[in-house]
Amino acid sequence: MIGRSPLFPLSILLPFSTTTHQRLRRLLYLQQALYLVWRSTPGWTIASVGLVIVQGGLPLVSLYLTKLIIDQITNSSVQAFGSIVLLIAIAAIVALGNNLVNGFAVYVSTAQSQAVTDYVNDLLHAKSIALDLGYYENAQYYDALHQAQQQAPYRPTTILRQLIQGGQSAISLGAIALLLLSLHWAIALALFVAVLPGLVLRLKYTRRLYRKWMEWTPQERQASYLSWMLTHESYAKEVRLFNLGPLFQHRFHHLRQDIRQDKLRLARANALGDWVVQSGTTLAVFTAWGFMGYQTLRGKITLGSLVMYFQAFQQGQTYLQQVLSSLSGLYExxxxxxxxxxxxNLESAVVEPSPSLAVPVPLRNGLRFERVSFSYPHRPDPVLEEVSFQIKAGETVALVGANGAGKTSLIKLLCRLYDPDRGRILLDGIDIRQFASQEFRRQISVVFQDYVHYNLTVRENIGLGKAGEIAELDEITQAAHSAGADRVIARLPQGYDTMLGNQFAEGVDLSIGEWQKIAIARAFLHPAPIVVLDEPTSALDAEAEFEVMEQFRQLTRDRTAILISHRLSTVKLADRILVLQGGRITESGSHEELMALRGTYYQMFETQAQQYRC
Structure with missing residues (x-):
């Protein structure tokens, strides 16, 4: 049950360790990454592999042509100039072909990277949508999401490029190693020995970087949040009124400075080690050059062979470094x-039934909560305890109570955004956990008190209430009229095609009350048998509140409705009122019955009424 077992695997934030099991899992991740690349871009992947083979062989051809040209020049007369020109022409054609292949490889790599990045983002978005609302109550979830968003879009294509680069370099390296062995086995051995310390250094640096990166994630998110507050319209007023800008700037600078200093310390240590390794590699190059020069003076090899072997040794080092760099990159x-x-691989705590039952339509018996208890993940105190009540089909019920009494939590459970810790919720006598969640949610139309301001056109803002279907303009205008939003829309420059919000060009922002009317219109568009309004008129003036509630009365005719409001004058229209205190239902009845009871509801109503009498 949610809240009774960890929603989020803590191992995702544990320090890195190098057990055999983890090494095998990392190999599996590489395999999965390659499969991901293949699944998203099979055509481009085939093209990349073909280019690897061609690019791997061309350098050896160029080396051999260079040897032939030099030997021909040193051993021939002027009369043989024609054959020299022919060799130079062939070398030029090979070089031009290599340029063409390299240019096409860059294009293929770019196309593939863009496709894979979009595909990975689709996976992230789909997973984020599928996860329970409970994950969004967990800071560790946001750390993991931040890590995935930062790294996942480019890491799979980086792996493919590293494999391609490593494969291409390995092909060239193998050919060059055979060539150097024909000169002397020690030269080929020196080629490999000179580069190995660099691999050890890179692996050590990668492990340290990974550990630090895991430590930086919470700080990076805090810095991003501070930057968001400094630059977003939602915070602009208070940032200026309370002079919060310098405070947030200081905190942002402090966080970024800590991360920057850590990165610089890592970079300094890596630069020092890299200098030592490169110094050893340079000594190996000149030692090999000296040996080749000595062999040339003794007449063992020609001048053309000297040039070929020296270039082969240099290129071999480059290819070996690329191979080892690819391996360490794959490790990283x-x-x-x-x-x-x-x-x-995160699993949803709201488990889909298999098989699922069909949702009964129309609703006949209504809804029933049976001894429902619930607490939010990672919060020990229960929000609801042993809550039991019934809502008959076609009945309008109001939920009232102080802030934190559990009213909105009840609605979240009803919508199956969470499952209860104990107890069950029944629809026509069937546990709602036996329905497919998306199919069940289509039967409910909700306006939450923290409704969303979509920076879309008016038509789209209201039309989202009919998600998955195309809403006709007539339906949208009727919903707007029912919510009292039509007069607001009539004043907008492009009517229903006006962009709302200030995030995009030509957008028009609305007042809080006007946004609320748009949200209510969205709910009115959704022809669901169960209607829920959570503080539907909190931002409306008295006249607008009266109009919306009259429309609400029409909307809920022959439907089951739940109304949450702190304005007790609004809930009087309900057939029955439930009073929540401390996560329990303490009173139930009509307005007249509860007033006669002279309990909590009576006191709340009289307190509000007193304000109007003064």
Whole structure:
């Protein structure tokens, strides 16, 4: 049950360790990454592999042509100039072909990267939508999402490029190693020995970077949040009125400075080690050059062979470094991809039934809560305890109570955004956990008190209430009229095609009350048998409140309705009123019955009425 077992695997934030099991899992992540790349871009992947083979062989051809040209020049007369020109022409054609292949490889890589990035983002978005609302109550979830969003869009294509680069370099390296062995086995051995310390250094740096990156994630998110508050319209008024800008700037600078100093310390240590390794590599190059020069003076090899072997040794070092760099890069990416795949493997606590039952339509008996208890994940105190009540089909019930009494939590459970810890919720006598959640939610139309301001056109803002279907303009205008939003829309420059909000060009922002009317219109568009309004008139003036509630009375005719409001004058229209205190239902009845009871509801109503009498 949600709240009774960890929603989020803590292992995703544990320090990195190098057990055999983890090494095998990282190899699996590499395999999954390659499969992901293949699934998203099979055509481009085939093209990349073909280019690897061609690019791997061309350098050896160029080396051999260089040897032939030099030997021809040193051993021939002027009369043989024609054959020299022919060799130069062939070398030029090979070079031009190599340029063409390289240019096409860049294009293929770009196309593939864009496709894979979009595909990975689709996976992240789909997973974020599928996860329970409970995950959004967990800071660790946001850390993992931040890590996945930062790394996942480019890591799979980076792995593919590293494999391609490594494969291409390995092909060239193998050919060059055979060539150097024909000169002397020690030269080929020196080629490999000179580069190995660099691999050890890179692996050590990668492990340290990964550990630090995991530590930086919460700080990075805090810095991003501070930047958001400094730059977003939602905070602009208070930032200026309370002079919060300098405070947030100082905190942002402090967080970024800590991260920057950590990164610089890592970079300094890596630069020092890299200098030592490169110094050793340079000494190996000149030692090999000296040996080749000595062999040339003894007449063992020609001048053309000297040039060929020296270039081969230099290129061999480059190819070997690329191979080892690809291997260490694969190791690095396997570390970072672990978080991405752990994120994708998160399991929902709201489990879909298999098989599911059909949702009964129309509603005949109504809704029933049976001894429902609930607490939010990672919050020990229960929000609801042993709550039991029934709502008959076609009945309008109001929920009232102080802030934090559990009213909105009841609605979240009804919508199956969470499952109760104990007890059950029945629809026509069937536990709602036996319905497919999306099919069940289509039977409910809700306006929450924290409704969303979509920066879309008016038509789209209201039309979203009919998600998955195309809403006709007539339906949208009728919903707007029912919510009293039509007069607001009539004043907008492009009517229903006006962009709302200030995030995009030509957008028009609305007042809080006007936004609320748009949200109510969205709910009115959804022809659901169960209607829920959570503080539907909190931002409306008295006249607008009266109009909306009259429309609400019409909307809920022959429907089951739940109304949450702190304005007790609004809830008087309900057939029955439930009073919540401390997560329990303490009173139930009509307005007249509860006033006669002279209990909590009576006191709340009289307190509000007193304000109007003064």
């Amino acid at each position: 990416n396997s570390l970072f991809l672990a978080n991405f795949y752990k994120f994708l």
